[in-house]
Amino acid sequence: MEIEVRLYPKKIGDKWGYVDEKGNIVIKPQFDEAGNFSEGLAPVKIGNKWGFIDKKGDLLIKLQFDYAMEFTEGLGAVLIGNKWGFIDKKGNIVIKPQFDFTFGFSERLASVLIGDKWGYINKKGNIVIKPQFDLALYFYKGLAPVRIDDKWGFINKKGNMVIKPQFDFTIYFVKGLAPVKINDKWGYINKKGNIVIKPQFDWAQYFFEGRAAVQIGDKVGFIDKKGNIVIKPQFDDTENFSEGLASVKIGNKWGYINKKGNIVIKLQFDEARIFSEGLAAVKIGNKWGFIDKKGEIVIKPQFDDASFFSNGLARIKIGEKEFYIDKTGKIISNL
Numbered sequence: 506m507e508i509e510v511r512l513y514p515k516k517i518g519d520k521w522g523y524v525d526e527k528g529n530i531v532i533k534p535q536f537d538e539a540g541n542f543s544e545g546l547a548p549v550k551i552g553n554k555w556g557f558i559d560k561k562g563d564l565l566i567k568l569q570f571d572y573a574m575e576f577t578e579g580l581g582a583v584l585i586g587n588k589w590g591f592i593d594k595k596g597n598i599v600i601k602p603q604f605d606f607t608f609g610f611s612e613r614l615a616s617v618l619i620g621d622k623w624g625y626i627n628k629k630g631n632i633v634i635k636p637q638f639d640l641a642l643y644f645y646k647g648l649a650p651v652r653i654d655d656k657w658g659f660i661n662k663k664g665n666m667v668i669k670p671q672f673d674f675t676i677y678f679v680k681g682l683a684p685v686k687i688n689d690k691w692g693y694i695n696k697k698g699n700i701v702i703k704p705q706f707d708w709a710q711y712f713f714e715g716r717a718a719v720q721i722g723d724k725v726g727f728i729d730k731k732g733n734i735v736i737k738p739q740f741d742d743t744e745n746f747s748e749g750l751a752s753v754k755i756g757n758k759w760g761y762i763n764k765k766g767n768i769v770i771k772l773q774f775d776e777a778r779i780f781s782e783g784l785a786a787v788k789i790g791n792k793w794g795f796i797d798k799k800g801e802i803v804i805k806p807q808f809d810d811a812s813f814f815s816n817g818l819a820r821i822k823i824g825e826k827e828f829y830i831d832k833t834g835k836i837i838s839n840l
Contacts, residue, residue, distance in 0.1 A: 510525060510531075510560060511525065511526055511542075512524065512525060512531055512532070512542050512547075512560055513525075513526075513541075514539040514540065514541065514547070515530075515534075516534070517530075517534040518534060520534035520535055520536060520537070521534055521535075521536040521537070521538060521539035521549070522534035522535060522536070522539070523539070523542075523547070523560075523562070526816070526818060526829065527818070527829055527837055528827070528828065528829050528837075531560070531562075532558070532560075532561075532562035533562070535551070536549040536550060536551055537550045537551055537552065538550035538555075540573070540574070540575055541575055542560065542575075543575035543576045543577065544575075544576040544577075544579065544594070545559060545560065545576075545594075546558065546559060546565065546566070546575075546576055546581070546594060547575070548573035548574065548575060548581070549564075550568075551568055552568070553571075554568040554569055554570060554571070555568060555569075555570040555571070555572055555573035555583070556568040556569060556570065556573070557573065557576075557581065557596070565594075565596070566592070566594075566595075566596035567596065570583040570584060570585060571584045571585060571586065572584035574609055575609075576594065577609040577610045577611065578610040578611070578613065578628075579593065579594065579610075579628075580592065580593060580599065580600070580609075580610055580615075580628065581593075581594075582607050582609050582615075583598075583602070584602070585602040586602065587605075588602035588603055588604060588605070589602055589603075589604040589605070589606060589607050589617070590602030590603060590604070590630075591610075591615075591630070599628075599630070600626070600628075600629075600630035601630070603619075604617040604618060604619060605617075605618040605619060605620065606618040608642065608643050609643070610628065610643075611643035611644050611645065612643075612644040612645070612647070612662065613627065613628060614626070614627060614633065614634075614643075614644055614649075614662060615643075616641040616642060616643060616649070617632075617636075618636075619636045620636070621639075622636035622637055622638060622639070623636055623637075623638040623639070623640055623641035623651070624636035624637060624638070624641065625641065625649075625664070633664070634660070634663075634664035635664070637653075638651040638652060638653060639652045639653055639654060640652040642676075642677075644662060645677045645678070646678065647661060647662060648660070648661060648667065648668075648677075648678060648696065650675055650676060650677065651670070652670065653670045654670070655673070656670035656671055656672060656673070657670055657671075657672045657673070657674055657675045657685075658670035658671060658672070658698075659675075659698070667698065668694070668696075668697075668698035669698070671687075672685040672686060672687055673686040673687060673688070673689075674686040675694075678696060679711045679712065680712055681695060681696060682694070682695060682701065682702075682712060682730065684709040684710070684711065684717075685700075685704070686704070687704045688704070689707075690704035690705055690706060690707070691704055691705075691706040691707070691708055691709035691719070692704035692705060692706065692709070692732075693709070693717075693732070701732070702728070702731075702732035703732070705721075706719040706720055706721060707720045707721060707722065708720035708725075710745065711745075712730060713745040713746045713747065714745075714746040714747070714749070714764070715729060715730065715746075715764075716728070716729065716735065716736075716745075716746050716751070716764060717730075718743050718745060718751075719734075719738070720738065721738045722738070723741075724738035724739055724740060724741070725738055725739075725740045725741070725742060725743045725753075726738035726739060726740065726766075727743075727746075727751075727766070735764075735765075735766070736762065736764075736765075736766035737766070739755070740753040740754055740755055741754045741755055741756065742754040744777070744778065744779050745779065746764065747779040747780050747781065748779075748780040748781070748783070748798070749763060749764060749780075750762065750763060750769065750770075750780050750785075750798065751779075752777035752778065752779065752785070753768075753772075754772075754777075755772055756772075757775070758772040758773055758774060758775070759772060759773075759774040759775070759776055759777035759787070760772035760773060760774065760777070761777065761780075761785075761800070769800075770796070770798075770799075770800035771800070773789075774787040774788055774789060775788045775789060775790065775791075776788035776793075778811075778812075778813060779813060780798065780813075781813035781814045781815065782813075782814040782815070782817070782832075783797060783798060783814075784796065784797060784803065784804075784814050784819075784832065785813075786811035786812065786813065786819070787802075787806070788806070789806045790806065791809075792806035792807055792808060792809070793806055793807075793808040793809070793810055793811035793821070794806035794807060794808070794811070794834075795811070795814075795819070795834070803832075803834075804830070804832075804833070804834035805834070807823075807834075808821040808822060808823055809821075809822045809823055809824060810822035814832065817831060817832060818830065818831060818837060
């Protein structure tokens with residue numbers, strides 16, 4: 506099976522090119538702007554026009570658009586003049602430019618702005634849910650958040666309002682629950698629109714590993730999916746749980762807790778990020794390094810910034826230059 510090569514836009518000097526995960530230049534810097542690869546193509550700009558390249562750097566769809574978005578579900582949104590339409594991967598216009606904006610396709614539907622109202626089209630460009638919303642986001646698992654006046658609700662793919670607009674803010678469902686804001690307080694609803702955790706928090710996050718960070722007053726703690734406070738609000742800041750641990754801040758120091766709320770890595774870091782592949786980036790003074798789950802430093806603080814490990818590599822920064830390192834801290838390549 507062929508392994509997909511992931512490429513990332515990178516500005517070198519005053520031009521954009523693309524690098525692989527090890528930071529090797531794969532497509533030389535030559536573009537004035539560059540977007541992410543999606544479905545094998547990436548939008549690029551030279552001068553004042555956009556087109557699309559493949560992963561060899563070949564221009565497959567010529568520079569002709571006033572703006573271009575990444576492809577989703579086989580179609581790419583492009584701007585011609587002041588109207589948006591869609592092209593296929595051969596560059597053919599399949600939905601003529603006629604919309605004032607779009608977020609692209611998701612689950613075979615795309616939200617589009619016509620005048621001052623949002624609706625949805627199918628892949629033939631037919632309006633299947635008439636423009637009636639003040640804002641309409643993309644579909645995710647059959648539901649889309651929409652706003653009418655200043656209230657948010659959810660529609661299904663037939664355009665039926667399955668959860669009436671009643672929330673001051675909401676976003677997508679994750680694992681069956683969505684955080685909602687009502688009168689400056691946050692709670693959670695299920696997909697029937699029933700409030701399952703009453704609005705009572707000053708802020709609420711999605712659930713990760715069965716726990717969600719919530720704020721009461723100026724302190725942050727964690728709840729379970731029944732709304733029970735399982736780790737009392739006592740922290741000044743926190744990250745989400747990952748690999749069984751969450752970084753927390755008290756005063757000006759960070760450490761880590763387990764799902765019982767016990768501090769398992771003492772508060773000692775100036776910043777601390779999530780665990781990934783058994784390691785977490787931590788800052789001591791003005792330098793970043795990495796610790797293991799015992800809190801032992803396995804890569805000494807020496808970097809000006811550091812991200813999480815993925816596929817055995819982590820992106821770090823030394824001065825203004827970025828590199829990838831392996832789990833021994835060895836620099837593999839520059840970006």
